[in-house]
Amino acid sequence: MKTRKQIVGQLGEKIAKNYLVRKDYRIIDQNYRQTWGEIDIIAKKSKTWFFVEVKTMIKFEEPEEGLTPEDQMTQSKIKKLNRTILGYLNHFHIDEKWQLDLIAIEIDKEKRKYHLRRFEQVS
Secondary structure, eight states, X not given: OOOHHHHHHHHHHHHHHHXXXXXXXEEEEEEEEETTEEEEEEEEEXXXXXXXEXXXXXXXXXXXXXXXXXXXXXXXXXXXXXXXXXXXXXXXXXXXXXXXXXXXXXXXXXXXXXXXXXXXXXX
């Protein structure tokens, strides 16, 4: 059985994937796992590879001490993601431009809406 965190995470990834597709990105892979990390979405546009971390939170009436989804993107997390990305690029012999992006999503369950923010080149 999936935890609430997993369900929220999967919903956020679905929203992020749909956003990227609408922006003409080609989705290459999702949830690519290595021992030391996972990449939520791998996409490509033109000749650039985009490795996208998705952070999702449910919005409550009283915000939890002003925390936002992007607050979860720590330097330690960025380091793990970069290591995973380099492993992916090496494994698939990719020698093209790439970047690490963050998509932060806040979901308002009552209004059945979400707010998406994209941060480019976070590494």
